[in-house]
Amino acid sequence: MFSHFVKSALPRCEFTFTYTAWQHTRGWCGASTNLDQARTLLQLIVDRGFISPGHANVELFKRGTTCSYGPLGSELRENVLHQWWRSMTGSRQQVFEINTPSSSGSPDIVAGRWGHLRIVEPDDVRNVLNETELSREQLVHSVRMFLQRSPLLRTNLIQGALEQFVPLFELVNRKLPFGIAETGRCFQPSQDGSAEVTHGSLVWFCSPRTSSQWLDHWARQRLKWWRKDELEEVASRGVKIYYKFPWGQEALEVLSSRGDCELLQMHKGVRSKFQSRDGQKSVAHIVSITGNIDRGLLAFLSNSLQLHNREDIKQKLHQRKVLKLHPLLAPVKVALGIGRGATMELRQVCEGLWQELKEAKISAWPGYLETSPVPMEQLNSKYDEMGVLFTAVISENTLESGLLQVRSRDTTIKETMHISELNNFLSRYISAADNM
């Protein structure tokens, strides 16, 4: 979905793909404008309710961690997750979906693989601290032991897939390759204690001799998904896909060839447990793909912001801000507003239309609920900043002839169409964008 990546070699056989955002601004401005752009973007995202206001929340968002998303951000996040999932599981019959807890209290899990963060009930610690007969040394020991028994929070989704490997391997009659996919929250240590990230994960089990081909396959597939036109050859232990944000470059997705050591460790070296039934008796090797959905969402937003300067009639300079989000990702496909006419009747028409669109799974913004009249130009700016694909205005004219005006975000051109055509028009528009 991005239009241009660059490639550069990293040490340890890691290839890097970076999309240079803001290229169009780079020709004529320096770092400060980059930061201006960043500020404009973050301000817009808060103003339009993609995320909750507040410095701490914006910081979480900027870091690519889970923050408090408002209505538009939630819908966008859902859309990104859905498209990510579709691209990973859509074309393959051998990908199984799982869903696992984000914490584990099991005593036989290996802490290192799960991460370090633990869930603690402070009352229980207080009980330990209140044991007055314990010496200082005994107290330290008790607190340590208590922590060691506390449930661990996951840092990634790979552990869940490893734990479900055996029953699913049996389900596919021990035939390789197959994959286990999951999306969900993970917890990572950070300077403030801990940070949540939403991961999308595919753990792909294949024979050892095909693992580098599979890494190559998935890297191509993932590049195609993130960007959709350029393919790069990769054949190595790992691949990272980066995005260049105005404040620096960050990884969106990590692909790695992990060999069989994790399965060996889990099954205490008993290879027969993960040996395939084919002639070769291949031992399952792992290729993992982990995408950061929160950061992906931020990259899509960054990449879609376009700024246009223009003068109004009085020669005052205005900046038009448009979030040109992909039609599949745009959180709102159409805003329904009302023009001149009997408000009550127009609102009724809008409500019927809103319901119809809802049933067709086309998310519509009920602009007609707005009670104070707002000039159309101002509304259009607002909807452009929300990334709304189309704005439909229902007026007196609609009550008489059934005709309404539809304005496109991308062309700003207004078209007249019959109210009965809107649903179909939008569905066709969105699926056409899907097939591009």
Added chain:
Amino acid sequence: MFSHFVKSALPRCEFTFTYTAWQHTRGWCGASTNLDQARTLLQLIVDRGFISPGHANVELFKRGTTCSYGPLGSELRENVLHQWWRSMTGSRQQVFEINTPSSSGSPDIVAGRWGHLRIVEPDDVRNVLNETELSREQLVHSVRMFLQRSPLLRTNLIQGALEQFVPLFELVNRKLPFGIAETGRCFQPSQDGSAEVTHGSLVWFCSPRTSSQWLDHWARQRLKWWRKDELEEVASRGVKIYYKFPWGQEALEVLSSRGDCELLQMHKGVRSKFQSRDGQKSVAHIVSITGNIDRGLLAFLSNSLQLHNREDIKQKLHQRKVLKLHPLLAPVKVALGIGRGATMELRQVCEGLWQELKEAKISAWPGYLETSPVPMEQLNSKYDEMGVLFTAVISENTLESGLLQVRSRDTTIKETMHISELNNFLSRYISAADNM
């Protein structure tokens, strides 16, 4: 979706709605058969890959907490979540979706409202414990202070909605009522340290004089959703919807009228922040609806299991187990199997069909990937236990005439239809069930 609830009054104005499951077995059996049924259900759920094997995991599942779900359980969970969400947000324009982190490190949050569980990085505790110059008393104090600064894990989704109240109230021009909906994982203290639950939550803000009507409205709506025919009158502080499992009664959903104290507390008594713009200047009151999705899933499974005894030709007694899950909830809508004929060619036909169904968002089970031949009767039992709505068999005949055999889970009747009709037939069947 359940067929019978009973009502009984609870103290403190709480009404209780209970669905007596297993009624058909109760006429002729006692408690031990109930437990047999429970055992059969849990065994089936593990055998068919709804959840991962293992005693600890089954216990989590039985308690209505988040466990490790296999492919069928994940899909079922998605379907339950989707239908829950649809029922809460589908018909109302004033319900906003949000998505918030499950932990908070903010110093000004009120611990009591968030719960007590905290996220701890053990290395940081170890640093405190290693400060040798501290006396025993100072050490206890340091650990206490450390805990107090650690991020809290949420126990429910209400806090997130309260935090987003102000910007969303502005978005709707301070007009009541409106709602904030979220689904996500919450953490609750349990005997093993902590347990995760998946909640669905709607926090509904309305004027004080309408709050009991809204509680009544939502209680009716929720009862209708969980069961779909009987309405009960409620007008009180709270309502619980229970399900009677073979091992006892448990709450699926809790509705409560919460007044304005939480908003008052949050905004330190400044009423103007949550006063509506209408003539009455109403202060927003809260009605909350919290559903336990994991337990709901278990209730749907419990409720759908049917056992039929029958004799085979040799007069041996067999038990037919069928999961009669609602067509919208069934994780697999159709299983594609192959009959007699050239395996390679038949498989190709199946793969094409699988793709076509996938694109139409009808989940199909790739039974044709099965390499060892299994008698059709055995396959049918397996698919019945998986709750698969239909089984389609592609054979030699299909290659010649395009005809295939489709067996229904609910009637066990086999029909012949043209391969090009299958997609349409399934879509129509599922949407017919939706409109019932």
